[in-house]
Amino acid sequence: MLGLAWAAYASFGLVSASLAPLITPITAELGITYTQMGMILGAWQLAYIGVAYNAGRVLDRVGLRRGLGVGILVIAASALARSLAIDFWTMFAAVALFGVGAPMVSIGAPKLIATWFDARERGGAAGIYATGPSVGSILVLTSTNAVLLPATGGWRPTIAVLAGGALAVALAWWLFARDERGHGGAVAAGPTRGLGDLLRVRNVWLVVVIGFASFLSGHALGNWLPKILEARGFDAVSAGYWASIPSVFGIAGALTLPRLVRAEHRVWAVALMLAVSAAATATIALGGGPLLLGALVVQGFVRNSVTPFLMLLMMESPAVGAAAMGAAAGLFFTVGEIGGFAGPSAMGLLLDLTGGFTLGLSALAAVLLAMAIACLGLERQRPGVPADAQRLVKAPSP
Secondary structure (H helix, E strand, O other): OHHHHHHHHHHHHHHHOOOHHHHHHHHHHHOOOHHHHHHHHOHHHHHHHHHHHHHHHHHHHHOHHHHHHHHHHHHHHHHHHHHOOOOHHHHHHHHHHHHHHHHHHHHHHHHHHHHHOOHHHHHHHHHHHHHHHHHHHHHHHHHHHHHHHHHHOOHHHHHHHHHHHHHHHHHHHHHHOOOEOOEOOOOOOOOOOOHHHHHOOHHHHHHHHHHHHHHHHHHHHHHHHHHHHHHOOOOHHHHHHHHOHHHHHHHHHHHHHHHHOOHHHHHHHHHHHHHHHHHHHHHHHHOOOHHHHHHHHHHHHHHHHHHHHHHHHHHOOOOOOOOOHHHHHHHHHHHHHHHHHHHHHHHHHHHHHHOOOHHHHHHHHHHHHHHHHHHHHOOOOOOOOOHHHHHHHHOOOO
């Protein structure tokens, strides 16, 4: 199941990154501005906002197999629709469709971890599934301008090929996925938690706020990085390779950091990762040569691990656990994707207004630094006390 969840998340990364290396030919053919392109890049996050919380509650009720299976099919449909877009509005709608299916994958993956793995195994499992989007993104960024675009002859058939990859993952999921160890039906994980119950847990609402800022910066930088590098003098192929550097080192970070950091130190780890990410973002705005390379490496190594750490803090908080993880993750990603829409949109607007990326990148660095400080308010797990035991002691009485 972990392998299938990883493949589902890889298809998520494959399709979500599909436009980034093709911004120049798409804007030219469709006749749109960078502000409009920024809105397109943030369109799926906008749709996600309206779907995610209820998607999490649906997952809690219908189970992982059906929920994620439908989600992957919708992601593939979004990719196919992008290849058929004829103007701003049809491309906006095609990208927005991704936001209808994406919540089932991004919320279902942490729920799968909470359901299939005990507290000692979750760190490693979360690190593994978190590498999926990075691998999908790497494949797109390194192959689009170097291989797919020359082979297919245009951006439309290039995106259609990516749609085929997502469809293959959907087929594998429906053939082999199950809901729970030894069970074929929906996971009976206990009573569903309401929004009010979740927001009464300090770690839940504070993790949600930090996630908002992390998504704002991550989506802005991830979607615009190839264009940022082109503005620095890179050709399209080189920009694609350099833009994949954060994703490559993000895999290394996701595989090592969740395993190495003990549960009682996760809060400090998140604060440090956000502070380091802020410094790296500022360096991308101002540095060049080896300094730029180092910033991309460091940015990727720490950035891709923030969400798995936040998910671990969420699932190990009182009143959450496996029973309410779908609803809690739905809340997290709903608010997070508000930032996911605002980040790329604001970056495109600032590019049109200022003619460069320095102001936008500097603002992202400031937001990340503020969230590093906010992490100090998170409740820490007590050393030597398993998370599940703490949940039993601290959970409110029914």
